[in-house]
Amino acid sequence: MPVFNSQALNLSRAEAAERARIISVHDYHVTVDLRSAVSAEADGFTTQSIITFSAVPGESSFLDFVGSSVQRVNLNGRELPVDYQGARIVLPDLQAENQVLVTATAQYSRSGEGLHRYLDPEDGKIYLYTQYEPADARRVFANFEQPDLKGRYRIEVIAPSHWQVASNGAAEAVSPLASAPDLSRWVFAATEPISSYITCILAGEYARFESHWSGVVDVPLAAYCRASMAASFDAEQVFELTKRGLDYFHGLFDFAYPFGKYDQAFVPEYNLGAMENPGLVTFSDGYVFTSRATEMQYEQRANTLLHEMAHMWFGDLVTMRWWDDLWLKESFADYMGTLAVAETTDWGAQSWVNFANRRKGWAYVQDQLPSTHPIVADIVDLEAAKQNFDGITYAKGASVLKQLVAFVGPEAFFSAARKYFQDHAFGNTTLQDFLTALAGATRNDAAAAGRDMDAWAAAWLQTAGISTLSAEIESADGHYRRVRIQQQAQDPITGRPAHRPHTLRIGLYSSTADGTLLRTRSVPVEVSGEWTEVPELAGDRQAELLLLNDDDLSYAKVRLDPESLRTVLGSLDRLDDPLASTLCWSALWNMTRDAVLPAADFVGAVRHFASVITKDGVLATLLDNARIAVQRLSPADQRPELLEALLQTSMAQARTAIPGSGVQLAWMRSLALLARDSTSANQLLRDTLAGQGPDGLAVDSDLRWRLLQALSANGSAALPELAAELATDKSSTAAIGYRCAAAARPEAPVKAAVWSEVVESDSLSNAEISASIEGFRAGPGSLLEPYRAGYFEVLDGIWSSRSIEISSRIVRGLFPEQDAEPGLPLDQHDVVRRATDWLADRAEAPQALRRIVIECLDQLQRSLRAQLA
Incomplete structure (x- = not known):
């Protein structure tokens, strides 16, 4: 059986371009036989592809397939000898018009790549689903695996007759097999031309819910989840959001949804939040709330749902030619999802608060890593593509699009989008195609006339790094004499200045009679170059707070x-504007990460002001940041005191928060994470587990296992207690919670066993690996010191023997941490030295592997600098 490691499966951009020169795909007829899925011992299934395509006569090319074996390859009626090495099938001597038939055996997945098979521990039912992005359709059927070789797909599935089975197209026929009536064949309607990575199959004993939307077209709606989750699934709320989204995007884009039905499936052990397969969108079933969920979790689900719906146009109808332009779908969907939540749901403007609070925070972190890249990236191969589903492609890109809307105005922006869809429907595009549409729209819009879109794109999309904006203020007698904005911006890749145009606002805030900090003036400013004067403020009374980028229109620290x-x-508690408050917290956090503000000051601000925050999503982010400030950014000698102070605040707030509120739950979840390093909260944890905790706090499976993980990590819960708890709770939440808690026990033999299971065996699923690694890292750091050297010794083996998804989880998750030692130069720290030496010795290692190590090393060095500041 071939070994499918991340290196062997790579496809370069040059190879893809050459294949696209030769090949033009027409149709696929794919048959997948899943009858073996009911057997736990079966690891493979039969798959057949029949593909019709045009080609340059006389040329040769290849199909992609990743499976156990290939039994047959027939090209244009000619049986070819099977020469299969685990990734490609050669197609020699092509004609102008061709048909190829491939019969093969593919493998079920436990990594979330290809066709994932899951056995529900609660009821023993089997669930399968596919996940292909960026290039894992080849793990299920032979195909031309690149986004610009679109085709029409007709998919057939053989599966147990009592299962639910779905695909991109509507089911045209379902009929029992004459030879085996307990099996049926599902035949699905052919799709419009789409890329291979957004085809999909769903199969298993799913619960199904139905609805319908009527607008400019009629769209049947369906939703799926595991049977064990059906009682918790609020399908009607999901359908209501879906209908609002279809109303909104049809009005905005003026292009009818082109993919027939709109199914949404919530599936287990999903590697992503969701995936935009047209006709059958797949989501993590973490969005089916079987335990108490915060308001933020519901808002995030709505955002994800509308993000994926935006992809029906940005990504599925019009698709990037190659992964360089991944932003053409992900940046747009991230922006559109947030905009749609703001304009179609009761969350309203809070959507942009949460965007500033969480998504931009992700982008700011990513954009300061050595691996930062332009939004329009240089993606040389599939491994680079896999790593580029990051905070720059998603959140920075969305932030820059928000800036673009401020720059040209919404009418010009959406006019360009409508033109883009009309001109490129069912095709593939590059940056220049969108800029052409945008240039035309700005020429026809008086408000946007004169905007140089090529210059804007060069500054924002084709440079890397982040601008830092600060105000230089001269004042006298309580009035501004001079205010100017300094922009510090250097492209870390080229080393050249990268000053960008920022269309933004300056907000002035001063105290009212009742003590509230209120905006007294908002000044629009066009920032360009290193220095920008703001003459409008000269002579104004100096405000207590001058907030650059008020309303969060641009992207900058x-x-x-x-x-x-x-x-x-x-x-900060007197600032009553939610977005302004979030921007101030963001500024404080960026200053803390940059070692400009001591970690203790940030933790102090959270302790003093977080009690007035009423939005659980904002609070959860602040508490996460405060925990990071304590654990990673504060000096080791200050850490116990800071940890204890934050613990005491969290306990007090959990007790006094509104009973049953999301804020109370956010405090308790944060407390559970902090308590992994301290026994101070043990009595409250025990009381809560016994049903005697804070008033109104529901102790469901999710919270119960968070508390048990804390007790286990701090040495206060032994394995028999964890096993007894698991015996009473057969849910998937409990199974993963138990694995993390068991791995968290602060015992050297436990850590050794977890290391062996994760690193040396291939027995765990994607979700199980993540839970094991989380538990492994919990508890005293001294227990993990013996693994520092071993980590760098196993990297090559992990990367060469596991899929890119699994190897990435392990490499990133197990990177060792270390505390600063005053007086010791940064490059002399043990882990810094080991990582630096590994990178120097492995110059030829796969770039995706090197990128992860480089990012982890940079994060460690940032922590060490903050600890020493």
């Missing part, structure tokens, strides 16, 4: 001037 910083650290 903001440095607070000294007077504004004093105001924020002393009076």
Whole structure:
């Protein structure tokens, strides 16, 4: 059986371009036989592809397939000798018109790549689903695996008759097999031309729910989840969001949804939040809330649902030619999802608060890593593509699109989108295609006339790194004499200045009679170059807070001037504008990460002001950041005191928060994470497990296992207690929770066993690996020191023997941490030295592997610098 490691499966951009020169795909007829899926011992299934395509006569090319074996290859009626090495099938001597038939055996997956098979521990039912992005359709059927070789797909599936089976197209026929009536064949309607990575199959004992939307077209709606989750699934709320989204995007894009039905499936052990397969969108079933969920979790689900719906146009109808332009779908969907939540749901403007709070925070972190890249990236191969589903492609790209809308105006932007869809429907595009549509729209819009879109794209899309904006203020007698904005921006790749145009607002905030910090003036500013004067403020009374990028229109780190910083650290609870408050917290956090503000100051601000925050999503992010500040950014000698202080605040707030509120739950979840490093909260944890915790706090499976993980990590819960708890709870939440808790026990033999299971065996699924690694890292750092050297010794073997999804989880998850030692140069720290030496010795290692190590090393060095500041 071939070994499918991440290196052997790579496809370069040059190879894809050459294949696209030769090949033009017409149709696929794919048959997948899943009768073996009911057997736990079976690891493979039969698959057949019949593909019709045009080609340059006389040329040769290849199909992609990753499976156990290939039994037959017939090209244009001619049986070819099977020469299969585990990734490609050669097609020699092509004609102008061709048909190829491939029969093969593919493998079931436990990594979430290809066709994933899951056995529900709660009821023993089997569930299968596919996940292909960027190039895993080849794990299920032979195909031309690249986004610009679109085709029409007709899919057939053989499966147990009592299962639910679905695909992109509607089921045209379902008929029992004459030879085996307990099996049936599902035949699905042919799709419109789509890329291979957005085809899909769903099969298993799913619960199915139905609805319908009527607008400019009629769209049947369906939703699926595991049978064990059906009682918790709020299908009607999902359908209501779906209908609002279809109303909204049809009105905005003026192009009818082109893919017939709109199914949404919530599936287990999913590697992503969701995937935009047209006609059958797949989601993590973490969005089916079997335990108490916060308001933020519901809003995130709505955002994800509308993000995926936006892909029906940005990504599925019009698709990037190659992964360089991944932003043409992901940046747009990230922006559109947030916009749609703001304009179609009751969350309204809170959607942009959460965007600034979480998504942009992700982008700011990613954009300061050595692996940062332009939004329009240089993606040389599939491994690079896999790593580029990151905070830049998603959140920075969405932030820059928000800036673009501010720059040209919404009418020009959406006019360009409508033109883009009309011109390129069912085709493939590059950056230049969208810029052409945008240039035409700006020429026809008086408000946007004169905007140089090529210059804008060069500055925002084709440079890397992040601008830092700060205000230089001269004042006298309580009035501004001069205000100017400094932009510090250097492209870390080229080393050249990268000053970008920023269309933004400056907000001035001062105290009212009742003490509230209120915006007194908002000044629009066009920032360009290193320095930008703001003459409009000369002579104005100096505000207590001058907030750059008020309303969060642009993408940049903001440095607070000294007077504004004093105001924020002393009076942040008096700022009543939610978005302005979030921007101030963002500024404080960026200053803390950059070692400009001591970690203790940030933790102090959270302790003093977080109690007034009423939005659980904002609070959860602040508490996550405060925990990171304590555990990674504070000096080791300050850490116990800071940890204890934050624990005491969390316990007090969990007890006094509104009973049953999302805020109370956010405090308790944060407390459970903090308590992994301390026994101070053990009595509250035990009381809560016994049903005697804070008033109104429901202790469901999710929270119960969070508390048990804390007790296990701090040495207060032994394996018999964990096993007894698992015996009473057969849910998937319990199974994963138990695995993490068991791995968290602070015992050297436990850590050794977990290391062996994760690194040396291939027995765990994707979700099980992540839970084991989380538990392994919990508890005293001294227990993990013996694995520092071993980590760098096993990297090559992991990368060469596991899929890219699994190897990436292991390499990133097990990277060792270390605390700073005062007086020791940064490059002399043990882990820094080992990582640096490994990178120097492995210059020829796969770039995707090197990228992960480089990113982890940079994060460690940032932590060490902050600890030493």
